[in-house]
Amino acid sequence: MNIGQSMLEALETLNGNKLRSGLTILGIVIGVGAVIAMLAIGQGAQNTITGAISGIGTNLLFVSSGNQVQDVRNPKPLTLSDAQAITDPFAAPDVLAVAPIIQGSGDVTADGQTMRVSVTGTTPVYFVMQNYSLIEGDFLTQDNLQGNASAVVIGPGVADKLFSRRNGVVGETIRINGQPFHIVGLLQSKGGGMFGSQDNQVIVPFTTAQTRLIHRSVLNEVDELYVQAASARAVPFATDEVKQILRQRHRTPVGVDDFSVFSQADFLTIATTVTGVFTIFLGGIAGISLLVGGIGIMNIMLVSVTERTREIGLRKALGARKRDILIQFLIESSMLSLIGGVIGILLGWFLGFIVGRIAAASGNPFNPAISLNAILLATLFSAAVGLFFGIYPANRAASLEPVEALRYE
Amino acid sequence: MTKDLVILAEDLMKVYQMGQVEVNALAGVSLSIERGEVVAIMGPSGSGKSTLMNILGCLDLPTSGRYVLDGEVVETLNDDQLANIRNRKVGFIFQSFNLLSRTTALANVELPLRYAGKIPDRRERARAALESVGLGDRISHRPTELSGGQQQRVAIARALINNPAIIMADEPTGNLDSKVGKEILDLLLALNRDKGTTLIIVTHDPVIATQTQRIIRLRDGLVEEKK
Ligand SMILES: Nc1ncnc2c1ncn2[C@@H]1O[C@H](COP(=O)(O)OP(=O)(O)OP(=O)(O)O)[C@@H](O)[C@H]1O
Ligand SMILES: [Mg+2]
Numbered sequence: 161m162n163i164g165q166s167m168l169e170a171l172e173t174l175n176g177n178k179l180r181s182g183l184t185i186l187g188i189v190i191g192v193g194a195v196i197a198m199l200a201i202g203q204g205a206q207n208t209i210t211g212a213i214s215g216i217g218t219n220l221l222f223v224s225s226g227n228q229v230q231d232v233r234n235p236k237p238l239t240l241s242d243a244q245a246i247t248d249p250f251a252a253p254d255v256l257a258v259a260p261i262i263q264g265s266g267d268v269t270a271d272g273q274t275m276r277v278s279v280t281g282t283t284p285v286y287f288v289m290q291n292y293s294l295i296e297g298d299f300l301t302q303d304n305l306q307g308n309a310s311a312v313v314i315g316p317g318v319a320d321k322l323f324s325r326r327n328g329v330v331g332e333t334i335r336i337n338g339q340p341f342h343i344v345g346l347l348q349s350k351g352g353g354m355f356g357s358q359d360n361q362v363i364v365p366f367t368t369a370q371t372r373l374i375h376r377s378v379l380n381e382v383d384e385l386y387v388q389a390a391s392a393r394a395v396p397f398a399t400d401e402v403k404q405i406l407r408q409r410h411r412t413p414v415g416v417d418d419f420s421v422f423s424q425a426d427f428l429t430i431a432t433t434v435t436g437v438f439t440i441f442l443g444g445i446a447g448i449s450l451l452v453g454g455i456g457i458m459n460i461m462l463v464s465v466t467e468r469t470r471e472i473g474l475r476k477a478l479g480a481r482k483r484d485i486l487i488q489f490l491i492e493s494s495m496l497s498l499i500g501g502v503i504g505i506l507l508g509w510f511l512g513f514i515v516g517r518i519a520a521a522s523g524n525p526f527n528p529a530i531s532l533n534a535i536l537l538a539t540l541f542s543a544a545v546g547l548f549f550g551i552y553p554a555n556r557a558a559s560l561e562p563v564e565a566l567r568y569e
Numbered sequence: 570m571t572k573d574l575v576i577l578a579e580d581l582m583k584v585y586q587m588g589q590v591e592v593n594a595l596a597g598v599s600l601s602i603e604r605g606e607v608v609a610i611m612g613p614s615g616s617g618k619s620t621l622m623n624i625l626g627c628l629d630l631p632t633s634g635r636y637v638l639d640g641e642v643v644e645t646l647n648d649d650q651l652a653n654i655r656n657r658k659v660g661f662i663f664q665s666f667n668l669l670s671r672t673t674a675l676a677n678v679e680l681p682l683r684y685a686g687k688i689p690d691r692r693e694r695a696r697a698a699l700e701s702v703g704l705g706d707r708i709s710h711r712p713t714e715l716s717g718g719q720q721q722r723v724a725i726a727r728a729l730i731n732n733p734a735i736i737m738a739d740e741p742t743g744n745l746d747s748k749v750g751k752e753i754l755d756l757l758l759a760l761n762r763d764k765g766t767t768l769i770i771v772t773h774d775p776v777i778a779t780q781t782q783r784i785i786r787l788r789d790g791l792v793e794e795k796k
Contacts, residue, residue, distance in 0.1 A: 162683075162687075165683070172671070172672075173671070176671050470667070471669060474667045474669070475680070475684075476628075476652065476655070477626075477628055477655060477661055477667075478655065478656065478661075478680055478681045478684060478727070479652050479653065479655045479656020479657070479681055479684040479685065479731075480652060480684045481648065481649050481652040481653075481684070482648055482649070482652075483649075484652075484684055561629070562628045562629070562655075563623050563628045563629040566628070566663075566667070
């Protein structure tokens with residue numbers, strides 16, 4: 161029997177029972193829609209996060225104290241002198257620059273407006289490493305640093321909130337935790353990063369932060385070191401050099417570092433793994449609803465086989481082979497799931513779009529990404545669901561004996 | 570005297586197991602039917618007429634016995650070959666018409682062709698078959714839009730669409746009044762006259778039986794001795 165004709169016939173049969181077919185299809189629509197939407201959201205999150213990580217430059221290293229993998233007794237904090245040691249061109253020839261970072265949060269006030277922001281204390285080289293650009297004004301200078309100056313560079317989010325504008329804010333004075341600072345520069349927007357929006361931050365000279373804003377117990381303690389390698393290719397060498405220097409300075413036993421060095425590639429790997437697991441998890445949960453939809457198909461096909469026992473008997477009496485009946489019912493069930501799959505893809509796409517809109521409206525721009533792969537996967541999967549859950553009912557129909565089926569009331 | 574036998578059955582038995590009891594629906598039926606014959610099968614209710622017809626039409630297999638249909642030894646055939654025989658050699662007509670109610674008369678008549686492999690002019694052949702039973706103006710009607718007699722005509726068109734060697738009708742007029750029943754019988758007899766199709770008709774109606782060339786009488790699953 162010709163497949164095109166069988167498909168038409170299957171459509172007619174399904175059409176003959178609109179409500180029932182519609183509800184069965186709805187089950188698949190919801191399942192496929194959920195899978196597509198969840199995969200899109202997971203993929204979108206992955207893109208946003210990896211995009212943010214890629215934005216931080218390929219030749220950067222991040223050094224923090226403590227060991228993420230194993231316990232270390234009495235870890236020593238990183239200090240300014242560690243930073244100094246790493247800049248030594250003989251001990252670390254592959255290191256171009258080092259920026260010490262000290263980080264906290266504070267309340268900034270101006271024009272009667274208050275806002276909670278993250279406060280970073282660092283050195284001028286940090287701006288170069290981070291690829292920041294300015295809307296107006298200048299970055300912090302070496303003079304600011306040495307003079308312990310009350311100068312601050314603010315993110316565009318801060319300007320929006322405090323001044324409701326992004327021009328002419330350089331020269332204004334703001335208060336950070338009650339202390340006056342004057343604005344020397346306004347950063348260009350960088351969007352959301354992996355540690356929250358980088359637009360809502362203020363950057364002050366390291367010295368100023370250390371003495372007036374962020375207090376640490378150890379003298380000259382830093383939270384993190386940003387290390388710029390000479391080139392992307394020099395990253396592994398720079399990593400080794402940094403580790404070597406710090407091991408010596410901290411006198412750590414062999415194999416038990418009390419600090420951690422991450423490169424952008426490390427972060428990318430971690431982020432990709434984490435978001436990948438997250439995506440699979442979301443997809444898996446959505447997959448359960450697809451499974452439920454599949455069971456719905458099986459259920460309805462079983463009812464249909466019972467109802468049409470006489471029809472099956474008649475077809476066999478007229479010369480239908482086992483395989484003809486099998487194919488007829490399989491086509492019906494896969495039609496149900498395929499139609500559901502197509503509508504489900506559209507629904508999933510729509511849901512993803514809505515989530516993207518909501519994210520954009522709440523200030524975390526993020527694009528749910530529907531890949532061709534996800535669509536192919538969903539189509540194949542829904543067809544497979546139809547086939548899988550259709551096989552049992554179809555087989556039942558196909559193995560009916562003609563006489564008994566014809567006698568069925 | 571080589572007779573051209575379409576049906577040769579020897580000692581057909583059909584036993585139904587009903588719990589503890591065995592029902593011998595056929596207790597050893599032997600018969601032969603020549604090509605082009607018109608045969609009536611009669612007998613009281615429960616005598617095994619339908620059971621015999623189902624076996625002769627390859628809808629069912631005997632518990633034991635030998636059956637040759639148009640040269641094919643039926644018990645040696647597999648499921649697909651049996652389906653093929655039902656499709657090509659036998660046209661079955663039922664008491665209750667057995668049309669697909671969702672589709673048109675034309676689609677109903679076309680159905681056996683669909684299972685017959687690649688046949689290019691299915692539509693035309695189905696239409697011609699409907700015309701030959703006098704329903705040329707009803708091809709797109711659904712069974713529910715047709716009278717009983719018209720429905721049985723559709724069933725006849727469906728039975729003859731593949732030019733079968735034999736048409737088997739199990740009480741084809743049982744659900745029709747005598748006038749319409751006669752029309753249906755005339756149609757079947759005309760088929761026999763024009764195309765030489767072998768006809769086997771199960772009936773309770775002696776008037777119908779007298780129009781056939783031979784009557785096989787069943788009683789309790791056995792053929793009664795001919796008078
Ligand atoms: N599926 C079955 N299971 C058990 N017994 C059956 C089955 N089919 C038929 N029989 C029995 O076989 C016998 C013959 O039945 P069959 O239907 O062939 O009779 P019939 O001659 O066609 O009767 P009628 O004229 O009423 O149609 C009956 O006794 C019936 O009870
Ligand atoms: Mg009967």
